[in-house]
Each structure stands twice: as C-alpha cells, then as structure tokens.
Amino acid sequence: MVSVRMVSAPGPAPRIRDRVTACGGLLAALLLLRFTPLRFTLAAARLAKRGARRSTSHTRADEIVAACRAVSHWYPGRTACLEISLAVLLAATLHRRSVDWCIGCRVRPFAAHAWIETRLQPVGEEWSGQTFHPTVRI
Secondary structure, eight states: OOOOOOOOOOOOOOOHHHHHHHHHHHHHHHHHHHHSOHHHHHHHHHHHHHTOOEEOOHHHHHHHHHHHHHHHTTOSSOOOHHHHHHHHHHHHHHTTEEOEEEEEEETTTTEEEEEEEETTEEESOSSOTTSSEEEEEO
16 A cells, blocks of 8 residues: 655745744654653643734744744655644744634544644644534644
C-alpha cells in the first residue's frame, strides 16, 4: 500500500520566526503524543494554553498552520491532523496567542479528525465547520 501526502497550493513561504516556533511546537507535540498517555497530553495542552495572552486572528492562525505543515514535511514519520493541530496550538502559545484545539468526529461516513479553531471557525481546513463535531475542545 502506498501513502500519498496531499500537497496544497503553493503560497508565500512561512516566515523564519514562524518556522522556528513550528519546529519547537512539532517536536513537543510528537514527544507528547508518542511517549505520554492522552490524558497527560490534554493536560499539557491546557497548561500551555494558559500562557496565551491574546486571541489569534484567523489570518495569523493560518500563517502558523502553514508554518507547521511546512516544517512537518521534514519529519520522516507520521504527521497527520493530530500532530499538526497540537503543534499549531503549541507554536501559537510560543507567540503568546490563543487558538482552540479540537478533536472530533463525523458519523456518516465515520472519520476522526483534529483541527484548530479561532472564534469557532476552523483554520486551514477544506471542509465547513458543520461537518465534524468536536468532542474535545481546549
């Protein structure tokens, strides 16, 4: 079986500062998700979000998502929605910005997904916000 990675339309390259924080966020996300139980990861995400001082605009959150996706291409392992979305949350908190990390599902056909929201609007997603129902929102 061959796995295919989706390539988004080319846009402006993420800023260096965003890429550096995305590297830190992705590294922390991978360590949390690989080596700790999910309840500890959720607690760490809640703790990290406390340090965020300001809410993030949708445009700024899009830039952080793009930086995390760009950095994730250098990681040889699996980086899917859960890893990327947690990395975005952690990278945003490094900028002292607040985003909501959501983990949810849809019923027909069943699919699980993790994503980032600002002001209850999904960021960097191709689907409308009504498709997936969040079961966890941090």
